[in-house]
Amino acid sequence: xxxLVPNYERSRVPLxxxxxxxxxxxxxxxxxxxxxxxxxxxxxxxxxxxxRVTIRQAIEMLRSEGLLDAQQGRGTFVSGRxxxxxxxxxxxxxxxxxxSVRSNILKRVYIEEDVEPPQLAAxxxxxxxxxxxxxxxxxxxxxxxxxxxxxIARNLYAKDRKRFTxxxxxxKIMEMDDITIVxxxxxxxxxxxxxxxxxxLKIGLGEPTADCRLVLIDNNGIAVYVADIHYHRNCFALRSxxxxxxxx
Amino acid sequence: xxxLVPNYERSRVPLxxxxxxxxxxxxxxxxxxxxxxxxxxxxxxxxxxxxRVTIRQAIEMLRSEGLLDAQQGRGTFVSGRxxxxxxxxxxxxxxxxxxSVRSNILKRVYIEEDVEPPQLAAxxxxxxxxxxxxxxxxxxxxxxxxxxxxxIARNLYAKDRKRFTxxxxxxKIMEMDDITIVxxxxxxxxxxxxxxxxxxLKIGLGEPTADCRLVLIDNNGIAVYVADIHYHRNCFALRSxxxxxxxx
DNA sequence: CTCAATTTGTTCGTATGTATG
DNA sequence: ACATACATACGAACAAATTGA
Numbered sequence: 080x081x082x083l084v085p086n087y088e089r090s091r092v093p094l095x096x097x098x099x100x101x102x103x104x105x106x107x108x109x110x111x112x113x114x115x116x117x118x119x120x121x122x123x124x125x126x127x128x129x130x131r132v133t134i135r136q137a138i139e140m141l142r143s144e145g146l147l148d149a150q151q152g153r154g155t156f157v158s159g160r161x162x163x164x165x166x167x168x169x170x171x172x173x174x175x176x177x178x179s180v181r182s183n184i185l186k187r188v189y190i191e192e193d194v195e196p197p198q199l200a201a202x203x204x205x206x207x208x209x210x211x212x213x214x215x216x217x218x219x220x221x222x223x224x225x226x227x228x229x230x231i232a233r234n235l236y237a238k239d240r241k242r243f244t245x246x247x248x249x250x251k252i253m254e255m256d257d258i259t260i261v262x263x264x265x266x267x268x269x270x271x272x273x274x275x276x277x278x279x280l281k282i283g284l285g286e287p288t289a290d291c292r293l294v295l296i297d298n299n300g301i302a303v304y305v306a307d308i309h310y311h312r313n314c315f316a317l318r319s320x321x322x323x324x325x326x327x
Numbered sequence: 328x329x330x331l332v333p334n335y336e337r338s339r340v341p342l343x344x345x346x347x348x349x350x351x352x353x354x355x356x357x358x359x360x361x362x363x364x365x366x367x368x369x370x371x372x373x374x375x376x377x378x379r380v381t382i383r384q385a386i387e388m389l390r391s392e393g394l395l396d397a398q399q400g401r402g403t404f405v406s407g408r409x410x411x412x413x414x415x416x417x418x419x420x421x422x423x424x425x426x427s428v429r430s431n432i433l434k435r436v437y438i439e440e441d442v443e444p445p446q447l448a449a450x451x452x453x454x455x456x457x458x459x460x461x462x463x464x465x466x467x468x469x470x471x472x473x474x475x476x477x478x479i480a481r482n483l484y485a486k487d488r489k490r491f492t493x494x495x496x497x498x499k500i501m502e503m504d505d506i507t508i509v510x511x512x513x514x515x516x517x518x519x520x521x522x523x524x525x526x527x528l529k530i531g532l533g534e535p536t537a538d539c540r541l542v543l544i545d546n547n548g549i550a551v552y553v554a555d556i557h558y559h560r561n562c563f564a565l566r567s568x569x570x571x572x573x574x575x
Numbered sequence: 576c577t578c579a580a581t582t583t584g585t586t587c588g589t590a591t592g593t594a595t596g
Numbered sequence: 597a598c599a600t601a602c603a604t605a606c607g608a609a610c611a612a613a614t615t616g617a
Contacts, residue, residue: 090532260570266413269537271348
């Protein structure tokens with residue numbers, strides 16, 4: 080008993096929210112199947128070591144998400160599964176990256192020319208003379224799934240303002256004959272939503288996101304494209320095959 | 328004003344924790360430099376649209392983490408940066424994967440023979456006759472950074488119980504002459520810590536983790552190795568180069 | 576040195592949320 | 597449903613430390 084209280088101390092999130100997280104994962108992973116009757120409140124009570132009301136609050140949360148359905152006298156049943164899980168596959172090579180963004184619906188929310196340059200890591204090349212900053216949001220089915228914060232070298236942007244304003248920059252850049260991209264370092268980490276990102280992705284402040292940093296470096300060693308992309312964690316996945324990858 | 332309250336409604340995490348997350352990220356990203364004086368409490372109050380006490384609670388959180396130092400009459404200063412960020416590089420090919428786990432310090436916490444087989448996705452091969460389940464925790468500097476839940480085909484495990492019990496399974500399998508691995512599909516997603524994982528990684532229940540699913544498929548199409556790995560989000564990073572990758 | 580401005584620290588009262596039994 | 601306890605959040609007032617005119 081009382082298994083969770085020490086964890087509660089660790090995370091500062093309300094207990095019933097923690098309990099709800101675990102139960103949500105059980106539904107999602109299929110440990111609790113759709114239509115199935117889950118454990119009674121009393122069983123859950125003793126399993127999690129929390130009070131009855133706390134379990135009820137957690138169930139209420141999942142009920143409002145459409146995952147559970149509690150019926151007096153009968154029990155609590157799984158009524159649905161979370162949607163939109165991991166349908167986005169982050170690209171592993173530049174061709175599929177270009178392919179995947181070609182058909183994206185995006186909305187530019189902010190553009191500013193001649194901004195402070197981004198900070199570059201050791202392997203991310205050298206700074207261009209100046210940058211234009213673009214922020215856009217990608218939508219799927221009217222739901223936002225990623226926010227792109229992008230620095231493009233000023234001279235590149237100047238070549239086709241209109242195009243960069245209305246469609247994905249990476250496609251345009253790879254099509255340019257006079258630019259050769261020789262490196263494209265990418266780093267994927269887990270980050271937290273800042274106020275702007277939270278607002279655009281419609282998630283809570285401080286909630287986790289999949290963060291992707293992608294830089295395109297031309298044959299002069301200049302970082303002509305520097306992107307910080309925040310993906311909604313529920314639609315993000317990165318698939319690869321370690322064997323196909325290594326035999327070349 | 329009152330910018331955050333709608334976000335608060337979205338996430339159910341205490342407001343001061345949300346504010347602390349944002350401020351922590353500012354320190355980490357270098358927007359607030361080490362030694363620098365940050366905005367006054369009153370400025371933060373109006374920026375975040377929350378009460379004074381809420382800002383103070385957030386600052387107190389970061390103070391206890393060693394990131395901020397508030398001095399009466401002077402202001403609040405950045406006193407350090409978060410440690411242990413992204414030092415683990417998830418492998419992109421099987422050789423570096425084997426290399427990286429060779430020197431790992433791990434602790435087996437649970438072994439069970441003849442368990443229920445894991446559920447396999449479409450591209451993850453066919454089930455072996457039976458499986459042995461192994462759970463281990465990886466440590467770095469006495470800090471846990473990943474939990475590995477592993478199913479090994481029973482016949483493989485039987486070949487060298489001792490070895491599988493005491494060191495990394497993947498190394499052993501790749502060394503075996505009579506087994507040829509032809510596919511190694513890997514999927515990386517963002518998950519949440521269940522009670523066992525939270526306990527082993529010493530994090531809060533429901534906190535995000537980087538989840539890696541790795542399957543080794545032999546030349547008969549059998550999934551001989553099925554791993555679900557949960558990484559501590561703070562030490563996880565996946566680095567690659569989209570260009571080097573695509574030219575082979 | 577003193578004074579005023581600035582900034583963090585502390586406390587009160589109130590309201591609501593969370594958790595237990 | 598109820599009683600109790602504690603956490604969270606607000607607004608406002610006042611105290612204490614620091615700084616510079």
